[in-house]
Amino acid sequence: MTATQELSSREARRGAWKTFQQTLEPARTVETWRRVSFSAWRMDALTDGQSSSGFKAALDPEAAKLGVILSSIDEAPARFSEVIRAHLSSWIASPDFRKLEAANLSQFRGGAFLYIPKGARLEKPVRISFAHRDAYEFPRLFAVIEDGAEASIVEEHFQDGASAKVSSVAFSHVTLGRGAKARWFYQQTLPGDASHFWHQRAEVGQDALLQHYSAILGGSVHKSELDVRLSAPGARSELKGVVFGEKSQAFDPHTNQDHRAPKTSSDLLYRTALKDKARAIFTGLIRVEKDAKGTEAYQQNNNVLLSNAARADSTPVLEILTDDVRCKHGATVGPLSADERFYLESRGLSPEEATKVLLMGLFDHVLGQTPVPERVVAEIERRLA
Amino acid sequence: MTTKPLIDKDDYQTKYGFHDPEKYLFKADKGLTRDVVIDISKRKSEPQWMLDFRLKAYDIYLSKPMPTWGNTQLLNAINFDDIYYYLKPSKNTADNWDQVPTDIKNTFTKLGIPQAEQKFLAGVTAQYDSEAVYHQINKELEKQGVIFLDMDAGLREFPDLVREYFGTVIPAMDNKFAALNSAVWSGGSFVYVPKNAKVALPLQAYFRINAEKAGQFERTLIIADEGSSVHYIEGCTAPTWSADALHSAVVELIAKKSAHIRYTTIQNWANNVYNLVTKRAVAHEDAFVEWVDGNLGSKITMKFPGVVLAGRGARAEILSCAFAGKGQHQDTGAKLVFAAPNTSGTIVSKSISKDGGRASYRGLVKVYPNATDVKVNVRCDALLLDEKSRSDTYPTMEINSERVNIGHEASVYKIGEEQLFYLQSRGLSESEATTMIVNGFFEAFTKELPLEYAVELNRLIQLEMEGAVG
Amino acid sequence: MTAAAVAKVSDIPPGKMRPVEVDGLRVALCNVDGKIYAIEDVCTHDDGPLGEGQLVDGQAECPRHGARFDVKSGQATRMPAIMPVRTFPVRVEGDSIYVEVGHGD
Numbered sequence: 034m035t036a037t038q039e040l041s042s043r044e045a046r047r048g049a050w051k052t053f054q055q056t057l058e059p060a061r062t063v064e065t066w067r068r069v070s071f072s073a074w075r076m077d078a079l080t081d082g083q084s085s086s087g088f089k090a091a092l093d094p095e096a097a098k099l100g101v102i103l104s105s106i107d108e109a110p111a112r113f114s115e116v117i118r119a120h121l122s123s124w125i126a127s128p129d130f131r132k133l134e135a136a137n138l139s140q141f142r143g144g145a146f147l148y149i150p151k152g153a154r155l156e157k158p159v160r161i162s163f164a165h166r167d168a169y170e171f172p173r174l175f176a177v178i179e180d181g182a183e184a185s186i187v188e189e190h191f192q193d194g195a196s197a198k199v200s201s202v203a204f205s206h207v208t209l210g211r212g213a214k215a216r217w218f219y220q221q222t223l224p225g226d227a228s229h230f231w232h233q234r235a236e237v238g239q240d241a242l243l244q245h246y247s248a249i250l251g252g253s254v255h256k257s258e259l260d261v262r263l264s265a266p267g268a269r270s271e272l273k274g275v276v277f278g279e280k281s282q283a284f285d286p287h288t289n290q291d292h293r294a295p296k297t298s299s300d301l302l303y304r305t306a307l308k309d310k311a312r313a314i315f316t317g318l319i320r321v322e323k324d325a326k327g328t329e330a331y332q333q334n335n336n337v338l339l340s341n342a343a344r345a346d347s348t349p350v351l352e353i354l355t356d357d358v359r360c361k362h363g364a365t366v367g368p369l370s371a372d373e374r375f376y377l378e379s380r381g382l383s384p385e386e387a388t389k390v391l392l393m394g395l396f397d398h399v400l401g402q403t404p405v406p407e408r409v410v411a412e413i414e415r416r417l418a
Numbered sequence: 419m420t421t422k423p424l425i426d427k428d429d430y431q432t433k434y435g436f437h438d439p440e441k442y443l444f445k446a447d448k449g450l451t452r453d454v455v456i457d458i459s460k461r462k463s464e465p466q467w468m469l470d471f472r473l474k475a476y477d478i479y480l481s482k483p484m485p486t487w488g489n490t491q492l493l494n495a496i497n498f499d500d501i502y503y504y505l506k507p508s509k510n511t512a513d514n515w516d517q518v519p520t521d522i523k524n525t526f527t528k529l530g531i532p533q534a535e536q537k538f539l540a541g542v543t544a545q546y547d548s549e550a551v552y553h554q555i556n557k558e559l560e561k562q563g564v565i566f567l568d569m570d571a572g573l574r575e576f577p578d579l580v581r582e583y584f585g586t587v588i589p590a591m592d593n594k595f596a597a598l599n600s601a602v603w604s605g606g607s608f609v610y611v612p613k614n615a616k617v618a619l620p621l622q623a624y625f626r627i628n629a630e631k632a633g634q635f636e637r638t639l640i641i642a643d644e645g646s647s648v649h650y651i652e653g654c655t656a657p658t659w660s661a662d663a664l665h666s667a668v669v670e671l672i673a674k675k676s677a678h679i680r681y682t683t684i685q686n687w688a689n690n691v692y693n694l695v696t697k698r699a700v701a702h703e704d705a706f707v708e709w710v711d712g713n714l715g716s717k718i719t720m721k722f723p724g725v726v727l728a729g730r731g732a733r734a735e736i737l738s739c740a741f742a743g744k745g746q747h748q749d750t751g752a753k754l755v756f757a758a759p760n761t762s763g764t765i766v767s768k769s770i771s772k773d774g775g776r777a778s779y780r781g782l783v784k785v786y787p788n789a790t791d792v793k794v795n796v797r798c799d800a801l802l803l804d805e806k807s808r809s810d811t812y813p814t815m816e817i818n819s820e821r822v823n824i825g826h827e828a829s830v831y832k833i834g835e836e837q838l839f840y841l842q843s844r845g846l847s848e849s850e851a852t853t854m855i856v857n858g859f860f861e862a863f864t865k866e867l868p869l870e871y872a873v874e875l876n877r878l879i880q881l882e883m884e885g886a887v888g
Numbered sequence: 889m890t891a892a893a894v895a896k897v898s899d900i901p902p903g904k905m906r907p908v909e910v911d912g913l914r915v916a917l918c919n920v921d922g923k924i925y926a927i928e929d930v931c932t933h934d935d936g937p938l939g940e941g942q943l944v945d946g947q948a949e950c951p952r953h954g955a956r957f958d959v960k961s962g963q964a965t966r967m968p969a970i971m972p973v974r975t976f977p978v979r980v981e982g983d984s985i986y987v988e989v990g991h992g993d
Contacts, residue, residue, distance in 0.1 A: 062486070323805070338820035341787050349828070351811040356802035356832040366785075366817040366824040478954075587967050591954025700967070726970055757970040786932075786971050 038114050042107055045121040049138035050081050056132040065129040068314045068346070069285040073228040073254040074200055076136060076169060085171045086193075087143030089162045099153040101184075103161070106144035106175055113148065120175050125206050125234045126258065133230055137171040137204045144173035147186065151179040151210070158185035158218075158404040164193035165201055165223060172203035180210035180238075187218040187405045190229065191251070198226045201252075205233040209241040211265075216244045219259075222408045223251030225280060231257040237297075239265035246399045247274040247303075248409045249284060256285040263290070263297035263325075274303035275399040277392075278311030278343070279416050288317045290332065292325040301332040304395050307343035308416070314346040319362065323354045332362035337369055337395065339388070369395075389417045449499040452476060455601050458504045462570055462604075465577055475590035475600030482594040488780075489747050492718045496692060501664050503602045503635070520874050559617070564648075565610040566621050569637050572608025579610060583641055587670035587698050595694045599635045599668040606636035606667065611646040611677075620682070620868060623652040636667040642677035642705075651868070653684040653712075664692050665716075671699035673707050675729065680708040684871060686715040686878070689745055693719040703729030703758075710866050713740040713748045714878065722780055724753030727761040727789075734763040739863035742775030742807070743882060751780035751812075752796075756789040756819075766862055767798040771807030772882070778810040783817075783824060790821040798828035801859055803852070853883040893984035897924060900985075905948060907939025910989050914939070915976060917985060918959040920946045925959040926978045926987045932964065932971040948973075 058075070059066045092103045102110060109117055126134050145161050163172040178184060192199060201223065209215055223229050229252040237243045249255055261270045276284050290299040305313045319330045336345035349362040369391045377387040393400065396413070400406055447454065455476050459469040484493055559566055565576065573580050590600035607623055623638075642648055665687065673679045679699065687693055693716040699707040709723035725734035740748035754763040769777035779798045800809035811828045833855050841851035857864070857876055864872045894908045900919040907916050907929045914929035916939030927948060929939040936952035943949070947956040947965050955969030962975040979986040 064487075326805070336817070338817065338822075341790075341818075341820050343820065344816070344818040346814065346816045347826075348812065348814040349826070350813075351800075351809065351828060351830055353800070353802065353809045353830045355805050356807060357805065358802075358830060358832070360830040361828065362811070363825070363827040364813075364815060365826070366815060367822055368820055589954035589966055589968075591949075591952075592968060593953070698967070726967070728970055755970065788971070 038107065038109070038111070038117065041114075041118045042121060046139045049135045050140075053132060053135035053139055056135060058132060059129055063129055065127075065287070068316075069254055069256050069283055073256075074133060074202060074230055076200060079136065079140070079169055081139065083140060083167075083169055085140055085142045085169060086164060086166045088145045088172065088174075089164055090145065090160060092159065093155075093157045095157065096153075096155050096159065099155065100150040101153060101155065101159070102146065102148040103159060104146050106141075106146045106173065108143075109146045109148075113146070116177065117146065117175070120206060125204050126232045126260070130232060130258070133202045134204055134232070137173060137202050140169070141171040141173040144175065147174070147176040149176075149178045149182040149184050152181040153179075153184070154182070155184040158187050160187045160189070160405060162189045162191070163203070164191060165199045165227070166193050168197045168200065170199055170201045170203075172201065172205075174203075174205040174207075176205075176207040178207070178209050178213045178215050181212045182210070183214040185216040185218070185404060187220065187403065189405070189408065190221045190223060190231070191408055192224050192227065199223065199228070201227060201229040201231075203229070203231045205231070207233065207235045207243075209235070209237050209243055211239045211241060213238065213241045214244075215242070216246070216402075218246045218248070218403045218405065220248045220403065220405070220409050221251050221255065222248075222412045225251065225253055225282065227252045228254045229256070231255075232260070233258070234260045234262070235270075236262045236264055237268040237270055240267035241265075241269070243270045245270065245272045246402055247272075247286070248399055248403070249274065249276045249286060250278075250409065250412050252282065254283050254285075258287045258289070260289040261291060261299065262293060263299060264293045266294045266296050268294060268297045270299045272299065272301040272303070273398050273402070274301075275396045276303070276305040276313050276315070277396070277413055277416065278305070278307045278309075278313055280309045280311065282311045284311075284313040286313075286315055290317070290319045290330050292319070292321040292328045292330060295325055296327040297325060298329040299331070302335075302398060303333075304335045304337075304398070305345055306337040306339060306392055306395065307345060308339040310340075310342040312344045312346075314348075315364075316348045316350065317362070318350045318352065319360055320352045321355060321358050321360065326355055326357040328355075328357075329359045331360070334364040335395075336364070336366040337392075338366065339369075385417065389414075392417065448502055450476075450501075450503050450598075450602065454503055458602055458604065461504075462573075464573060467581060468573060471585065471590070472601050472603075475597050478590050479594060479597035479601055482591075482597060484594060488720055488749055489718055492692070492747065496664060504604060520870075558619070562615045562617065563612045564615055564617055565608065567608050569606040569608045569639065570604065572639070576608070576610070579641075580608065580639065583639055583670070583672060585670075587672065587700055588668050588696050592696060595666045596668055596696045599637060599666050599696070603635045603637035603668070606638040606669075607640070607650070607652075608638075609640040609648065609650060611640075611642045611648045613643045614645040615643075616646065617648040620649040620651045623650070634665050638667070638669040640670070640679060640681070641672045642674060642679045644675045644677060646674075647678035649680040649682065651682045651684075651871070653686070663690055665694070667695045669695070669697040671697075671707060673699060673701045673705035675702050676704045677702075678706045680710065681723075682710040682712075682867065682871075684712040684714070684867075684875065685719065687719075688715060689717050691716045693721070695719070695721040697721065697723040698753075699723075699725045699734075701725055701727050701729065701732035701734055704731040705729065706733045706735075708734070709736045709738075709752070710863070711736070711738045711750065712863060712867075712875070713738075713750055715746075716748075717745065718747045718749065720749045722751040722753055722782075724755065724782075725763065726755045726757060727763065728757050730758045730760050732758060732761045736763070736765045737863055737866055738765075738767045738779075739860055740767075740769040740777050741879070741882065742769065742771045742777040744773035744775060747776045747778070749778045749780065751778075751782075753782040754784070754794060755782070756785040756792045756794070759788065759790045759792070761789060762793040764794070765796040765798075768801075768860055768863060769799070769809065770801045770803060770856060770859065771809055772803040774806040774808075776808040776810070779813065779828070781813040783813075783815045783826070785817045785819045785822055785824070787818045789819050792819065792822040792824070794822070794824045796826040799859070800828070800830045801856070802830065802832050803856075849883055853880050856883060892986070894987050895985045896983045897980060897985060898983050900924065903943055905939050905941065905943050907937065908987075910987050913989050915987055915989065916948060917978075917987070918943055918948060920959060924978050924980055924985055926976040927957060927959055927962055928974040928976075930973070931955050931969060932973055933969040938973070
């Protein structure tokens with residue numbers, strides 16, 4: 034790390050630690066914290082300088098030849114000092130999450146910095162693994178994908194041999210330059226007693242395309258915020274997600290399709306399946322600002338309840354401030370298709386096997402796309418055994 | 419007879435010749451105090467239990483904070499101290515035939531009372547009096563044992579019946595404005611329909627006498643006993659001026675086993691009115707409740723009619739239509755709560771925003787675990803007529819039962835250029851074409867209205883589209 | 889089966905309620921004419937904190953919207969609640985209150 038980087042990093046962290054200490058815990062009455070209580074991330078025992086595991090990644094040599102950089106935020110090459118300083122000195126998320134972001138900013142170790150230069154077309158996916166080991170983990174990721182670049186990135190969160198319960202608070206910032214194309218896979222398979230908070234802000238540039246896939250399976254409590262800003266003309270995003278809960282898990286994923294420029298489009302499809310006493314609350318916002326004429330935005334959330342004690346809540350929201358748009362959203366809750374089940378069972382599959390086939394079909398829009406399906410598929414199969 | 423276009427505040431006073439507030443028989447001091455509440459109750463000679471109810475509600479009203487959701491900017495602009503909480507008008511009837519809304523006038527004809535108009539035109543009576551109509555309706559109802567009175571009279575004449583149901587669907591603690599209404603309510607309707615009685619003609623609030631027709635804090639309670647059916651209509655399409663800036667009504671409906679209640683509202687308050695209403699129905703076994711809710715006027719309306727499906731086989735339909743013009747916010751929606759098996763419900767919401775108006779839909783579909791075999795469909799369509807206008811949709815689903823079929827769909831769009839082009843190429847002006855499309859958009863709603871209202875509503879929309887605003 | 893004392897009778901005056909936590913579950917203890925009852929401290933209408941409300945004629949009243957529940961049977965006695973609230977067996981020994989919340993369903 035260069036001297037300037039070290040200094041700005043230390044300053045940012047010190048300021049963030051103070052903010053963490055001074056910021057009050059958000060009350061249950063705050064809209065974003067109504068559904069899942071903040072108490073899961075209380076962090077009373079957190080002290081300054083506590084360790085956090087960082088990430089594991091191996092950069093494909095082909096990618097390195099193209100000029101791709103994958104390093105820790107603190108160890109990024111000197112020419113990125115300014116960009117990293119700017120990243121560390123501004124808040125990624127809204128004030129409702131300030132306390133958590135302050136904890137992350139002051140305590141993250143390493144953090145992942147990914148840089149994909151102009152026009153670079155990566156054949157193999159870049160795999161960034163956050164292996165959670167300690168009681169408090171603060172994954173942090175900053176990715177810059179320059180104009181015309183094309184890449185697939187897999188961001189994994191899982192536990193690696195920890196004995197204690199993990200409290201995980203992750204913040205991520207991704208930018209796509211003009212005409213860039215990125216496929217981003219966020220895969221969360223933490224154990225059933227973890228608390229995981231994940232916030233990603235993605236800025237999609239002019240004519241760029243972000244295809245985002247989420248597989249959300251772990252934790253006793255999961256709260257996430259995917260904030261996609263289509264801030265230049267022609268920016269496009271597809272958001273696909275899978276949530277699968279068992280036992281008493283609770284999931285609170287929130288997505289933002291934030292249209293700020295003309296002729297932008299977004300299309301979201303999130304599917305949830307819940308068994309036992311699991312609970313999921315999906316909230317998705319499509320917001321189209323005054324200047325975002327010619328926007329097309331769609332959102333669909335389908336929920337399958339596999340037991341009567343499971344509960345699915347869905348609140349798709351539209352806030353439209355201009356007339357030249359096409360916006361639609363839909364949400365359904367119901368059982369797996371009875372017709373399809375009948376078909377499979379009449380061909381000799383047991384009810385459990387039929388359920389598995391139907392669910393895997395339901396989840397295929399994500400599972401069938403990820404280059405690294407192993408952990409996710411293994412976890413789903415374990416739950417359906 | 420000309421239909422008056424929607425016009426602004428000052429013109430109302432002169433053209434409609436409404437009485438000045440000074441001509442009211444009684445006017446309490448501005449602002450709300452415990453003494454004002456006690457005074458209201460004493461003037462109505464209410465039983466002690468109602469006074470207790472009002473006072474408890476007053477305490478609750480004071481203790482509840484203002485809502486932190488919705489259009490808080492507008493809500494927090496209400497000056498509660500600058501409002502009269504009890505005004506008994508001298509005689510809230512029109513002074514000349516021109517002032518009677520057309521849809522109401524047509525009702526006279528339908529009821530076979532054209533003589534009122536004839537008498538009037540012949541100069542026999544200088545006054546239109548709804549008393550004639552009221553008595554005509556009531557003769558039929560008496561035969562069936564149906565009670566249709568204003569709420570004050572209902573409490574006086576049927577205290578036990580009222581006490582059994584009053585506040586059971588919407589308790590004072592429900593929200594700040596329900597508490598306010600519970601403390602200072604006056605007027606509204608009390609309807610009781612006995613077992614198996616089917617009321618053929620719609621009961622229209624306009625024809626209640628001896629109560630403020632344009633009441634600020636109306637309280638309505640409708641009880642449809644087993645197997646009965648009734649259709650109640652409140653409001654009218656004519657723009658309605660009100661000296662009162664704040665209207666906070668509470669409507670409670672109880673549909674017992676196999677009963678059917680349809681409650682139609684057409685609201686066209688002038689643009690100075692804050693219209694904050696709590697409406698809820700309980701549908702028991704095999705009962706069917708319909709809310710048909712049209713919102714055209716007011717500065718801001720916050721109203722989310724709800725049905726709790728409490729008995730097996732109960733059904734609900736909520737049909738909401740909102741027109742948000744310049745300076746207006748129609749914050750409307752629907753709530754369905756399923757607490758019994760084999761129940762179903764549909765919500766259809768249609769809204770149009772024009773000239774910077776804002777239309778919001780807020781909905782709730784909640785299904786408890788014991789509510790199996792539930793089918794729900796929600797459909798929200800929002801049409802934006804220009805780039806200044808705004809539409810929001812905030813639907814929530816909370817589903818805790820697996821044997822259900824819940825679907826929700828919402829679309830926001832503008833009038834298609836192809837559609838407009840097609841109609842214009844057939845000789846319609848842009849404004850005519852737009853009006854036709856808008857009428858088509860609202861058709862799902864207007865076809866549920868009695869003909870007199872539907873015709874007037876279409877005419878009103880046409881005027882809105884022609885820009886006949888102030 | 890829980891066997892730890894969760895509160896003292898002397899902490900809960902007659903006609904009052906106190907919220908406590910038993911095995912991670914929110915429970916409201918209610919003193920109706922000297923007898924102690926236990927209900928889940930979550931209003932079935934909209935998850936409000938029943939234990940922070942008033943006890944009215946043997947009914948727990950939710951402070952959020954006024955829903956009421958009979959504390960003996962758990963039945964909803966006033967809207968906007970319609971579904972009953974869970975009740976738990978209570979054992980009183982001397983001044984100590986024991987509540988059985990059970991495990992699983």
